[in-house]
Amino acid sequence: MRVVIIGAGVMGTATALELARRGVRDIVVLERAVPGAEASSAAAGMLAAQMESKNEAERATFVTARDGYAAWAEELRASSGVDVGYRRCGALELAMNDESLEALRTRVASDRAAGLRAELVDLGQAREIEPELTAKVAGAAWFADEAQVDPPQLLRALLAAVVRAGVVLRSGVTVSSIVEEAGRCVGVEVTGVPDGREAIRADAVILAAGSWSSLVPGVPSTLPLVRPVRGQLLLLEERPPRVSRILASHGTYVVPRGDGRVICGSTMEDVGHRREVTAAGVQKILAGSIDVAPCLGMAELSRVWCNFRPHAEGGPQIGPSPLAGLFLATGHHRNGILLAKATADLVADAVVDR
Ligand SMILES: Cc1cc2nc3c(=O)[nH]c(=O)nc-3n(C[C@H](O)[C@H](O)[C@H](O)COP(=O)(O)OP(=O)(O)OC[C@H]3O[C@@H](n4cnc5c(N)ncnc54)[C@H](O)[C@@H]3O)c2cc1C
Structure with missing residues (x-):
């Protein structure tokens, strides 16, 4: 059985790893740019099940995902040699x-x-x-019990683990079309290869293209639109480290890694894929962060960045799609790091039992 996965973010790589663990031998992950380098490495890494959930059903899902993370972090360390920075810091x-x-x-x-x-x-x-x-x-x-991971480390671990598990990871390759025959998805077409184009047949295709998911040609138009919600973040460095707990207040959060690095966020902006860190965004985040922890005013402003949360009306899209052979792992908006392993399990269930 060949499985093709579109996108090497946390969703694509976690799903590839879970499928490999269940014995699927022929898995190809197609990434148009740098593996893991988009929303998944840009995230703050909060596993904030209780703070982020909006109703009881969501809270139950989020808490299960959060409480399973310690074990997953250990598994990833064993299979990749990389520490993902899991900390139950509260x-x-x-x-x-x-x-x-x-x-x-x-x-x-x-x-x-x-x-x-x-x-x-x-x-x-x-x-x-x-x-x-x-x-x-x-x-x-x-x-x-709220916790955190270090997303760039998480993605390094996932990428190392999938490669060790025998998954083929192709980067610099853009999926230009989902190929449909007789009402069924039978593969994809890609660009960015020496011959210009290449068709790749597959028994199952998994759409894990984050905030670009609705832009992949051939995605069924009946699926809810996945749109980008820009978030800006910044890194402060405290020497010596002082803040130790996640602090959240009215759209501002402060996530101390425990070693002096403090991630501060964020914004929620409907600006398409405009990749810009703005003066107003940085001002809002800095003011909010120093407001909740005044000592941060003395920290070094080390880095600023932004990326795009994949927002889908009605919540994440996980599992089979209306097009047979096409499966979904997208639309996780603010909680894709939290929900990665839970999503990988559900998608693997759907693909393996298809
Ligand atoms: C500022 C910010 C803070 C966040 N903080 C948190 C947090 O604290 N906790 C939490 O749980 N979540 C957080 N999130 C959300 C989380 O980062 C996302 O939900 C998650 O990373 C989405 O993962 P993904 O794999 O779907 O998308 P991405 O990581 O964006 O990966 C999608 C990949 O698909 C590739 N791709 C797209 N189109 C194609 C194509 N046609 N062909 C081939 N490849 C393609 C892209 O290049 C990309 O690498 C945050 C997000 C942002 C932006």
């Missing part, structure tokens, strides 16, 4: 006024009723958890 979601504090109180009660660790804390308690926290907060929710 997260404080901050309330700057009484109204937000009430909203947090409701969320904490709901999480506790579901058996999850969550606590509403006052300023004093919050500062015991994170001494660098601003004194301006009205209170916070403490989610002790």
Whole structure:
């Protein structure tokens, strides 16, 4: 059985690895540019199941994904030799006024009723958890089980592991069309090869092209549109390291790696694929970050970047598509790092049982 995967981001590589683990021998991942270098390496790497979920069903899915990560990180270390930087560092979601504090109180009660660790804390308690926290907060929710990984390391691990597992990884090759015969997807056509074009037959094709998924010619028009939502991030470097917990407040988050590197984000912008870090974006992120942890004002501004979250109306698209032979692993928006292994499992189930 040959499986072709379009895109070498976290979705494409995690799915390739899972298929290889289940004994699929002929897997080809096609990447038009640099493997792993788009949204998946740009992400902040929060595994923020409780903070990010919007309803109980989503929370259950996210928590299962988060709680499975420690084991996956170990598996990846064993199969690739790369440490993905998994840390269960906990997260404080901050309330700057009484109204937000009430909203947090409701969320904490709901999480506790579901058996999850969550606590509403006052300023004093919050500062015991994170001494660098601003004194301006009205209170916070403490989610002790929220975690993080280092996305560039995660992608290095996945790429090393897939190659060791015998997956063929072709980069610099763009899928120019999904090929359909008699109502079934039978492969893809690619450009960027010496002969100009090449047809690659496959028993199953997996669309994992991130925010470019709807742009691949031949994708069924009945599928929900995947559109890019730009996010800007910046890296601060503290010497010595001071902030140690994930801090989140009204669209700003601070993700300390534990070694002095602190990822600060982000923006949510509907600007297509404009690859620009803007003055206003950096200003917003810096102001928000220094507001929640004033010591960050003394950190070095080391790097800025942006990339594109793949947003699909109705949530991630995972598994079989309306076109037989074509499978989906896309549209994960803000939580693709969190959901990578869970998605790989579901897509592998669908492909292997097809
Ligand atoms: C600023 C920012 C912060 C984020 N923070 C978090 C976070 O803290 N936690 C979390 O869980 N998630 C986070 N995310 C979301 C997460 O990064 C994404 O959901 C996830 O990386 C999407 O992975 P992907 O493999 O679908 O897409 P990508 O990583 O974008 O990979 C898609 C790949 O497909 C390739 N491709 C596209 N078209 C073609 C074609 N025609 N032929 C061949 N190859 C093609 C691209 O070159 C690319 O390499 C964040 C995202 C951003 C932008």
